[in-house]
Amino acid sequence: MFSWIPNFQFKSIPDGLPDDHPRAGVRFMEMFDSFELVTIPLFREMLCSGKLNSATGQSVTCIIADGILSFPIDVGNELGIPVIHFRTGSACYFLACFCIQDMIEAGELPISGNLSHSVMWHPLANSTRQSPRAHSLILNTFEDLEEPVLSHIRTKCPKIYTIGPLHAILKSKLESKTTLLQSQSPNSLFEVDRSCMVWLDAQPFKSVIYVSFGSITTMTKDKLMEFWYGLVNSKKRFLWAIRPDLVIQKDGEGQIPVELVEGTKDRGYMVGWVPQEEVLVHQAVGGFLTHSRWNSTLESIVAGVPMICWPYFADQQINSRFVSEVWKLVMDMKDVCDRVMVENMVNHLMKETREIFRKSIVEKARLAKESVSEGGSSYRNLDHLIKDIRLMSMATTK
Structure with a gap:
């Protein structure tokens, strides 16, 4: 995958969970406790x-860490290595996580009891409060989308690189480099079924609503049947x-009702996984029923496809609320x-209000x-980020 990048190394660190752990749905958060016990010592x-130095002869001069993890800041500061926090979610969710403790203590949120046991507070909000200790912060957004929110964040984290939408800036940076583009591997976690593109080619203009709830959402069979x-x-x-693995209850499923079978045969197409960026820009797609994860939200915005949001957990409720009530881009199912x-x-989006x-x-x-175009804010910020990382390397190796 990375053969075209000189000296690139890929090293894995166990998360400490057994192989059969789902790492999805509500159990996704169990990884954080495991990180404390297993991952931190291995990372240090x-x-x-010196294992990372063997190929290049150079020591580590900068750590770019997932912003929902605070331990890389502790380890980096201990070893004298600058750490950049990289939050792949929205700026509005970052700010909400940062402020939630103050809002609860001020009585602005109807939450009571022991905050140390609050799912909302620990560990995502806690790790967010650690971001000012990092050298800087990378956000997968762009200035014109979340400027008021970014202004508030900069009072806490002055050094911010907004370099999103990431999928769009990657395309922009590589669009003139045909060889590199052809050598790219898909970034999907699952095997893509491209037969859906053939099906889309046969559908009328803007007639299809695309449905996906992402890579870790789970639901009961009853819930799935309601959507269906x-x-x-x-x-x-x-x-x-x-x-x-979308459905968490599979025992006793029984027969699929004939009306669903016939209705899907006539107007639907169901596959395990799709090339989402391609699907969203296809001329047959006129709407997107989504779980409101930030990557999907940005991909839909860039493609110009209106959304129906059914948020599941984590940042999704805030994303859904923001894009529906602030930007007026979606319908929020709540x-x-x-x-x-x-x-x-679906009828409202695809017929009555789609043009609005x-x-x-x-x-x-x-x-x-x-x-993300040359001269644009994200394009420039990515160049600044690369330049600053190089300066860190020069300062560390002197």
Whole structure:
């Protein structure tokens, strides 16, 4: 995958969980406790042992760490290595995590009890509060999208690189480098079923609603059936990416109702996983039913595709609320997702209000593309980030 990058090394560190742990759904958070026990000592040992120096003869001069992890800052500061926190989520979610303790203590949120046991507070909010201790902060967003929020964050973390949307800036940086583009491997966690693209080619313009709930969302069979009935009853064409592990209750599934089988045969297409960026820019796709994870949100904005949001957990509720109430780009399903609600919202998006949402989202798409084009804010910020990392290397090796 990385053969075209000289001296690139890929080293893995165990997360301490057994192989059969799902690492998905609500159990995703269990990794944080395991990190404390297993991963931190191994991370420190990797940096101190010289194993990373063998190929290049150079020591580690900078650590870019996932911003939901605070331990790399502790280890980096201990070893005198600058740490850059990289948050792949939205700026609005980062700010919410940063402020939640103050808001609870001020009585601005209706939360009581022992805050140390609050799922909202630990560990994501705690790690966010550690970001000012890092050298700087990378955010997967762009200035024109979240400027008011970014202004607040800069009062806590002055050194910020906004370099998003990441998938768009990658394309922008490599678009003239044909050889490199052809050598890129897909970044999907799952095997992509490209038969969906053939199916889309046969569908009318903007007639399909694409459905995907991401890589770690799980749901009961009953919940899935409500979505399925809603899609079929809407009488709209749909493409649905259903992971094999999406449904958490598989015993006693029984027969699929004939009306769902027939409705899907006539107007639907279901696969395990799709090339999402390609799907969203396909001319047949007119809407996106999403879980509101930030990557999916940005990909839909760049593609100019209106959304229906059904947030699942973590940042998704805040993302969904922000893009629906602040930017007016989506319809927010919130917690209700019975078949009637799904049917009504799909019809509303695909018929009655699509043009209203489309005009708003097309303007955001224009701003996103400007930001990643040469001279745009994200394009410049990525260049500044690379330059600053090189300066760190020079300072460390003197």
